[in-house]
Amino acid sequence: MSAPVVIIGSGLAAYQCAREFRKLDQTSHLTMIAQDAADFYSKPMLSNALAGKKTAVTLVMKSAAKMAEELSAAILPDTEVVGIDTANKQVLLIDGQALEYRDLVLAIGADPIRLPLAGNADDDVLSVNDINDYAAFAEKLEGVKTVGILGAGLIGCEFANDLLAQGIKPVVIDPAAWPLSRFLPEAAGRYLGQQLQDAGVEFKFGMTATNYDHLEDRYLVELNDGSIVEVDLLLSAVGLRPRIHLATSAGLKVNRGIVVDQALQTSQPHIYALGDCAEVMGLNLPFVMPIMHCARALAATLAGTPTPVKYPAMPIVVKTPACPTVVAPPAIGAQGEWQVSAIEGGVDARFVDAQGQLLGFALLGAAVKEKQQLSAQLPSLLP
Template sequence: MTAPILILGTGLAGYNLAREIRKLDKSVPLVLVSRDDAPFYSKPMLSNALASGKSAATLVMKTAERMAEELDARILARRQVTAIDTSARQVSLQDGEVLPYRDLVLALGADPIRLPLDGDAAPEVLSVNDLDDFARFSARLDGARRVAILGGGLIGCEFANDMLARGIEPTVFDPAPWPLGRLLPEEAGAYFRAGLEAAGVVFRMGISAIGVDRQGATYRLRLSDGSVAEADLVLSAVGLRPRIGLAEAAAIQVGRGIVTDRHLASSAAGVSAIGDCAEVVGLSLPFVMPIMQQVRALAKTLTGTPTAVSYPAMPVLVKTPALPTVAAPPPAGLAGEWVLTHPEGGLEALFLTPDGSPAGFALLGAATSRKQVLAASLPAWL
């Protein structure tokens, strides 16, 4: 029997790679392994599911069984991978099963970064990174009126906006001076903050939580400025750390993520990496559009047509209906300056290099209508 293409992970990257492979090759054996029940759902919808009245169950588009039929694949749900043997081209599972592979794709995702909080309630701080997390989080929201969100980045701000639909008062804490600091320049960040504050979000910038204690049915947060705050629930959204442990144990090169070239190939023969766990020629981009570029390129490579991944300029859509926002930040360290204009009902920030060429933008409110035009003017990221 021919060894299969083995995909570890059934998230956005893993399942979409399998779909792209099936478009190109109807017969190559496919096996997917998942830590959870392996449902097909849209992870980006987790941070705006409350406003649309979605539960963890209704977010599921297709079960693992349905996906197995559609992909003509073997899908192993609730199975833990313990080791990768790149010499023997096989993967060991916790239950003792050993899976051979022709090609191995690591679509392992990333784990939420945990803040070093003290206090007796620190273990009760929640994070939402998958469907199981969302089920636990949404169950705890019943009766909650005040939620503390640790982190004013993309996910923290999206959850804050989403909670407004449930009549919940979200307070966002972040040591940075303005929200969405990795996506927006300062003035745009201030404009974004004002828009969400007008809708009911409370921001406490320049402040971080250092401890969380139980106080009856609520939580007491001890903050870096010496003050305290109370909340019915605490959600941590301070970022993600790529899952590199399995690769590192198998002597596959890792950096921030699993290091790959433009063909998504790792340092081990026959092993590729995609999605949130991958570091593609130095770039770790945990967003939908880069992942889709990766899976299309890798599917071609694995079916006989070596294809390097390319990244056009890929704006990030911030799901905050209180103030629609789209950002395409310039490459880190690039020389240039932000030029801001204020069209009616919005703000446009354009990053210009010394020769006047656009290299990034941030669009807020009515200015988001310019997304397509400006995106076409930006150079490719890769």
């Protein structure tokens, strides 16, 4: 029997790649290896699941067994990969097994960044990066009135908005001066902050948490100015770090993520990477649309038609119903300036170069209706 295509991972990137591959190749053997139960669910839905009254059980769309049947694949759940033998093209499992591969796909995701906090409750800081995390978080919300959130970025703002649906007050702590500071110019960011604040979110801007202590039936978060915030839970949403350990131990080139070329191939032949763990031509984009483009391109390559991935403009829809927001950040290092217009019920911010070429935008509130028109004017991220 010929060696299979092996995909390590069971998230959106892994399953989307497998689905696209099966559309093109129904006969090659396919094996998927997952550290978790390998059930299929939408990770992006975790940050707005509370408003939809979703539980960890109802978030699961299909079981691993159902996915195995649909994909004609062998799926190995709850299985840890401890190494890759590139010379012999084998994946090494924790139980001592060595599985041969024809081609290997790393779709192993990223881990939440944890900020070091002094105090006796550092281990009680929560993060939600997968369905098991969500189950643990949701279980702790009963009777909770206040949740502290570290980070006013994309995930922090989405969780803050989602907690409001449960009648829970979020207190968001961030060293920046406005939310989504990586993506939004100041005027747009302050507008978003005000809309969320009006909905019930409390912000502590220009602040960092230094201590986290458990005191009887409550937690105390000490900020760098010495002030104290009393919360029932503390959620960390300060970003993700691509999982690169497996690639590093196999001698693959890594930077912020696992370095791949435009064909999504790593520095080793027959090994590819996509999703949150991958750095594609210098870009690490942990969002849905880049994953979908990568999955289609890589599936074609695995099926015998080498296909470089291309990134068109891919605006990000922020799940904050209190203030609908769509952002298309300009490329890192892009030369230009933000032109911000306040409109009735929103903010229209456009990043243009010296020639007036649109390089990015941020649309809030009523301005989101311009998304399609402006997206068509943006240059490709990866031609």
